[in-house]
Amino acid sequence: VSYLNQSTRRPGRPRDAVREAEILTVVSNLLAEVGYDGITFELVARQAGASKPTLYRRWRTKRDMVVAAIKAMPSTGHGRTIDTGSLRGDLLALTEILAETLEASDTALIATLLQAGLADPELCDQLEARTGPTGARLPDDVRARAIERGELPAGADPFAYDEVAGAVLVTRALNGLPFDARYREQLVDTVLLPALHTPPTCPSHHAGIFSGRNHPTD
Amino acid sequence: VSYLNQSTRRPGRPRDAVREAEILTVVSNLLAEVGYDGITFELVARQAGASKPTLYRRWRTKRDMVVAAIKAMPSTGHGRTIDTGSLRGDLLALTEILAETLEASDTALIATLLQAGLADPELCDQLEARTGPTGARLPDDVRARAIERGELPAGADPFAYDEVAGAVLVTRALNGLPFDARYREQLVDTVLLPALHTPPTCPSHHAGIFSGRNHPTD
């Protein structure tokens, strides 16, 4: 029976998934070697032994291609859990993870992810799911434990963290400004903790920048 | 002989300052018309009736040229003062100014200013001086009045505002996410105000991202 192919499959030779994976691997490697700006369709085609039309058929822009490559990266930090015993410790740990990630990336790539990826909730979810906590959002379990310990009120809103932590560190990274342990400590103590303790003024309606919850409930 | 002349004056025809101003005007106009990415040396040369060597002689990169053009822009919002009578009102006003600025710029330009300008304290100062409060830093007079009114403790640190407000809004702008009045209100109430009220844990040592005070004490 062929009740499945009535509409889902278009005619013609299907794209070669293996080919696509190979290409994206090349893109990933090139990202590390020459950075985002150094990547060109020409170069990718050469390195991958593919033709430019094969690339253009899949991705209309370089950004699309790079984003696809990042999405296709294998999982690394899966399962890592933050639990230092105190909210402050957890926040310092989370911001440290984020800082490490930013230190390992070139600024153009960060900017790209900012512009490209973050408008794409799927990418954010992939990143979180694949790499474990990125430090860009406050994990639910961390928040739950803080509430259990009585460090946060019951209905504490992750808004303060989700919106602020990533934005501040990413911005500094883009500027080449330092975001060392001392700086992060100050951020946690004078901004994040006071803000998290503040009860939400209204049913928090934010679109999480780094959270992938782009189209919220409002 | 007087080859060790009064200053560093080189022999030969000096650069034409008028020409330079004309060129930068062209760059400014093109910024509005075609955006940052659309600007090329070729295009500027064509539009300005200048030659490429004339451009390269002055600015080694496109970024340099654009930054110079921005620096050369005429002042607009000079002298505007924020004073609504309450700290909360002032913060809302400041973030509104910032939001308006961001809405008027294309994201690539924002990113450029982030990367280029903010590593250049002079540019930031120029922007502040020229356009009045940009909303990126907490003006000293606003803070002083809040202290007078008793809304802030005597030694209140502008860190919370300087670091957070600009970074959060700019990041959202880069992502094409909204930063409307409702969002800004939430930011002020649940993040900025609580943070500002928190006494500094240590002698605040931050490098103001948007403040131009780049590598201060540390």
Add this chain to the structure above:
Amino acid sequence: VSYLNQSTRRPGRPRDAVREAEILTVVSNLLAEVGYDGITFELVARQAGASKPTLYRRWRTKRDMVVAAIKAMPSTGHGRTIDTGSLRGDLLALTEILAETLEASDTALIATLLQAGLADPELCDQLEARTGPTGARLPDDVRARAIERGELPAGADPFAYDEVAGAVLVTRALNGLPFDARYREQLVDTVLLPALHTPPTCPSHHAGIFSGRNHPTD
């Protein structure tokens, strides 16, 4: 089982003759619209709603395909006969027909027919049979009547006409040079007629360029 079927019939679905005719019609139309150089397999496939393999299966080169299309064109000038009452008049009429044909074709097509078609006697015969006298060869009846009238000696050889008339006019057409009535008259009077009157020096052994008698006796 009947795998040793009646004749040489291959297994599988037979080629669709109707499809082939449709395709050749498209080729003919495209010849008129975009000229020989403008034709591509891609374009034909698109216009005909056919696939490239379907085309390649039938014709290995563009030239083959175009020649096939020309062969498949419907007859137009069938049965027209040249008989003006004098050899000179007949020659002028013949060269006029040829001139008209050349004026209606683009040069690339002429060159193609020259290179492709004329190595293919069948095509020439088809053209002659289909369009009546093309003016490229001296029709036998014209020569016979000239002999009857005593304008030509009994054994007059059509070589002079067959070889010269077509070559000269085609060459001029390829060059974009004019071949108007005055020119043709001069050709007939000072070249063709004198040459036709000359008795053959040896048993004429020519391979008729435009005659399709390609590799005759030699």
Add this chain to the structure above:
Amino acid sequence: VSYLNQSTRRPGRPRDAVREAEILTVVSNLLAEVGYDGITFELVARQAGASKPTLYRRWRTKRDMVVAAIKAMPSTGHGRTIDTGSLRGDLLALTEILAETLEASDTALIATLLQAGLADPELCDQLEARTGPTGARLPDDVRARAIERGELPAGADPFAYDEVAGAVLVTRALNGLPFDARYREQLVDTVLLPALHTPPTCPSHHAGIFSGRNHPTD
């Protein structure tokens, strides 16, 4: 004084004549190696160590470039003179030269010269001047000697030769048909000689196909 550069010289860096000569040399060599169809802008650029824009700046099409290369070829057969003592011998010698030339060229090149060059009188003159008699036109001295010897009438018109000899042989070459000594002899005896002997009917007004006298006196 600068009375020379008032209008003749356009501004900007002049084109490098040496570079141009080198490129054309490459084109000439490639013509011999890969033939006309095998030549591409890419290939020429690679071989010449030039950039594509440098080529396109000079020649808009491949044909232009090839024609320029042929024009730039160094002289070879200059000064060769045909004088066998009889008109018939001279004609056989001329057609032999032409045949040799055609045998050495690939058909696509011939077609190109036909289409490109021959609409360009300058090229024809260059070819004649550079290579000596090409056999495409009846040299004046040959005709003069034939008249001296009484083989041709005083006012004998080269039309018959100029128009016919080249066209016939080129056409056969394009078709891959033979044009051996026997064929050429027949052509001379039954077409060219009779035609040359015929007195011109009217003040010959032809545009010589291969003669470069494209815009004659009429």
Add this chain to the structure above:
DNA sequence: GATTAAGCGAGACGGTACGTCAGGTCTTCAA
């Protein structure tokens, strides 16, 4: 006033990448 070194518009130059098109071959599914 002559010299001189640099500025200037123009544009050539070698590069590199762009994004598209066509050539042929292949694989898929349906007929």
Add this chain to the structure above:
DNA sequence: TTGAAGACCTGACGTACCGTCTCGCTTAATC
């Protein structure tokens, strides 16, 4: 096996910018 569809690699297309260079000219400060 044919046929439509379309992916695939190769390679060329013609264009746009890059950053540097060579021109001939102009401009000022120094001699």
